[in-house]
Amino acid sequence: MLSKDLVAASAVPLVLSVLTEGENYGYALIQRVRELSGGKIEWTEGMLYPVLHWMEKEGFIESEWREGETGRKRKYYRMRQEGRKALQEEKQQWMSVHETLTKLWKQQPRST
Amino acid sequence: METTTSFDLNRSIQNWRENLGQSPAFQRENLDELETHLRDSMTALQTHGLSTEEAFVVATARIGKNRLLGAEFGKINGQAVWFDRMLWMLIGIQVWGLVSGLMNSISSNAVSLGLIGGHFDFAAHGRTFPMILFGLVRLLAIAGSLGICWWLIVRKGQSFGPRIEKSLHRRAMLAAVCGSLCVIFLSSSLLIFGSQMLLLKFTDMRTFGEAMAYSNFFGWAVQGLTLIVLTLFLARKRLRLSKA
Numbered sequence: 001m002l003s004k005d006l007v008a009a010s011a012v013p014l015v016l017s018v019l020t021e022g023e024n025y026g027y028a029l030i031q032r033v034r035e036l037s038g039g040k041i042e043w044t045e046g047m048l049y050p051v052l053h054w055m056e057k058e059g060f061i062e063s064e065w066r067e068g069e070t071g072r073k074r075k076y077y078r079m080r081q082e083g084r085k086a087l088q089e090e091k092q093q094w095m096s097v098h099e100t101l102t103k104l105w106k107q108q109p110r111s112t
Numbered sequence: 113m114e115t116t117t118s119f120d121l122n123r124s125i126q127n128w129r130e131n132l133g134q135s136p137a138f139q140r141e142n143l144d145e146l147e148t149h150l151r152d153s154m155t156a157l158q159t160h161g162l163s164t165e166e167a168f169v170v171a172t173a174r175i176g177k178n179r180l181l182g183a184e185f186g187k188i189n190g191q192a193v194w195f196d197r198m199l200w201m202l203i204g205i206q207v208w209g210l211v212s213g214l215m216n217s218i219s220s221n222a223v224s225l226g227l228i229g230g231h232f233d234f235a236a237h238g239r240t241f242p243m244i245l246f247g248l249v250r251l252l253a254i255a256g257s258l259g260i261c262w263w264l265i266v267r268k269g270q271s272f273g274p275r276i277e278k279s280l281h282r283r284a285m286l287a288a289v290c291g292s293l294c295v296i297f298l299s300s301s302l303l304i305f306g307s308q309m310l311l312l313k314f315t316d317m318r319t320f321g322e323a324m325a326y327s328n329f330f331g332w333a334v335q336g337l338t339l340i341v342l343t344l345f346l347a348r349k350r351l352r353l354s355k356a
Contacts, residue, residue: 027149027153045175046181
């Protein structure tokens with residue numbers, strides 16, 4: 001299980017990455033992340049929405065209320081151009097952390 | 113539609129929404145979105161064999177605790193939170209002004225009337241007695257005002273809030289509420305004015321003036337000091353709570 005701080009820090013890149021697969025709504029976004037992480041990333045589900053609304057205010061994504069296939073009205077979120085730029089930056093930052101850690105851990109494989 | 117058993121799902125969801133909605137951090141649209149999430153989550157849990165009630169309990173727990181959610185949504189809807197605080201401050205100031213003004217003038221006038229009616233001679237009998245009397249009655253008035261304000265805002269405020277909200281949506285109701293509040297305010301001012309005129313009629317100017325001066329001086333001193341002490345006490349308590 002991921003620590004709370006890491007879950008919070010990774011929320012924006014995770015949501016943006018899931019939305020590159022196409023528009024989606026809150027509940028399904030959470031399911032997708034849970035499924036991909038093998039249950040290691042567990043959000044307090046309600047906490048996702050303030051993040052989504054913040055991203056919408058920043059112009060990364062846009063939203064629309066629409067009736068889904070079950071007849072239930074849901075708010076769908078869609079990626080915007082600004083969001084793609086933000087995701088590129090996030091990618092670079094996460095990759096540089098990842099690369100640095102990988103190099104360090106290769107040098108000292110038994111130290112942990 | 114959602115199934116209804118002895119466990120009333122729609123009622124439970126409504127209660128859950130109302131509990132969340134007590135915080136100004138949530139707007140109606142936020143609650144709609146969370147409710148859709150709750151229903152989606154319940155549907156999935158029920159396909160795994162959970163009963164409606166069990167699914168409701170698990171799904172609400174997964175969404176998160178109201179207090180934590182309120183804090184996060186408050187960051188997004190900060191303006192609404194501040195409007196809410198300003199509104200309650202204004203309501204507090206007005207309720208306090210009305211209640212304490214009324215209590216103070218009734219109690220001070222009663223003491224003045226007693227002193228004047230008993231032919232108390234300020235020059236002959238010294239000042240200690242009226243000082244203590246006015247001071248005591250002011251303290252009592254403050255305690256009474258605090259009690260009434262606490263009852264009105266803290267105890268009754270919770271249930272008044274939604275009712276006031278409903279009435280604000282209807283113009284006629286809004287006008288009626290404004291009108292009746294103005295009448296209460298005017299009649300309380302009239303009461304104070306009338307009682308002072310009555311006092312003035314039955315006594316000479318000098319005695320009346322002296323009684324009023326004592327009453328005013330001790331009123332301000334006792335009220336000011338009590339409120340300062342109370343504020344500092346609450347601030348200390350708040351500080352300790354926020355550190356815990």
